[in-house]
Amino acid sequence: MTKTDWVLSPHHNARTGRIQLIVLHCDASPSERATLSWLANPASKVSYHALIHRDGWVTRIVPDEKRAWHAGKGEWRGHTDPNDLSLGLAFANKHDGKEPLTQAQLDIAQAVVQYWRQRYDIIEVVGHRDVAPRRKTDPYLAPNFRLEEYA
Numbered sequence: 348m349t350k351t352d353w354v355l356s357p358h359h360n361a362r363t364g365r366i367q368l369i370v371l372h373c374d375a376s377p378s379e380r381a382t383l384s385w386l387a388n389p390a391s392k393v394s395y396h397a398l399i400h401r402d403g404w405v406t407r408i409v410p411d412e413k414r415a416w417h418a419g420k421g422e423w424r425g426h427t428d429p430n431d432l433s434l435g436l437a438f439a440n441k442h443d444g445k446e447p448l449t450q451a452q453l454d455i456a457q458a459v460v461q462y463w464r465q466r467y468d469i470i471e472v473v474g475h476r477d478v479a480p481r482r483k484t485d486p487y488l489a490p491n492f493r494l495e496e497y498a
């Protein structure tokens with residue numbers, strides 16, 4: 348069973364679209380604590396629906412039904428506001444091209460994606476780079492990230 352807690356971020360608003368996309372991220376931070384603190388900081392204007400810690404713990408941050416602020420400007424299948432249609436799932440990972448994702452993270456990410464697929468009509472799972480290729484590279488610098496594992 349997945350171990351989870353909640354650290355709510357104020358950075359969310361109402362969705363106008365239906366949940367149909369999962370966007371995977373790396374938080375580009377050396378510490379889960381720093382990331383959760385940043386997501387709660389009004390200056391950041393950033394949030395995810397969930398953060399997967401290096402040890403496999405999952406922190407829920409924004410309720411699924413709310414629009415979290417993780418993807419920013421982007422494009423997916425003609426939609427220009429990916430946040431409106433998606434769930435944002437972040438790996439705790441420095442995203443420095445060196446630090447791999449842990450096996451616990453890879454296992455739990457599969458479980459979280461499967462959990463969401465059972466609840467919502469998910470059309471696709473993508474990396475952040477796929478919806479914002481000119482601005483973002485995550486999560487692809489994590490050496491063992493393989494998008495096809497979530498297809």
Ligand SMILES: [Zn+2]
Pocket residue numbers: 371372373417475483485
């Ligand atoms: Zn990202």
